[in-house]
Amino acid sequence: MKNKVEQLQKKISDYQRFGFILLAVSTFFYLGLVLPVEDKNFIQSITLGIASTTCLGFTALMYNVVRKCKTQLQELSE
Template sequence: MKNNAELIQKKIADYQRFGFILLAVSTFFYLGLVLPVEDKNFVQSITLGIASTTCLGFTALMYRVVRKCKTQLQELSE
C-alpha cells in the first residue's frame, strides 16, 4: 500500500509539471497572438489562438487528473 501511495504522489508531481509547462507554452502562443507583427496574417492569428486554447484545455485536464489523484491518495490513506 505504501508503494501505491508513492506511485500516486509521483503521478501528482508529474501531472503538475505537465500542467505548468503547458500553461507556459499557452502563454507564449497567446503572446504571439497579441503582439503586433506586420507579417502576421489571419490564418496565423487563428492558428495561434487555437494552439493557445488547446494548451489551456490540456492544462485544465492535467489539473483535473491531479485533483482525482489527490482524492485517490486521500482515500488510500484512510
C-alpha cells in the same frame, strides 16, 4: 499499499509539472497572438489562438487528473 501511495505522489508531481509547462507554452502562444507583427496574417492568428486554447484545455485536463489522484491518495490514507 505503500507502493501505491508512492506511485500516486509521483503521478501528482508529474501531472503538475506537465500542467505548468502547458500553461507556459499557452502563454507564449497567446503573446504571439496579441503582439502586433506586420507579417502576421489571419491564418497565423487563428492558428495561434487555437494552439493557445488547446494548451489551456490540456492544462485543465492535467489539473483535473491531479485532483482525482489527490482524492485517491486521501482515500488510501484513511
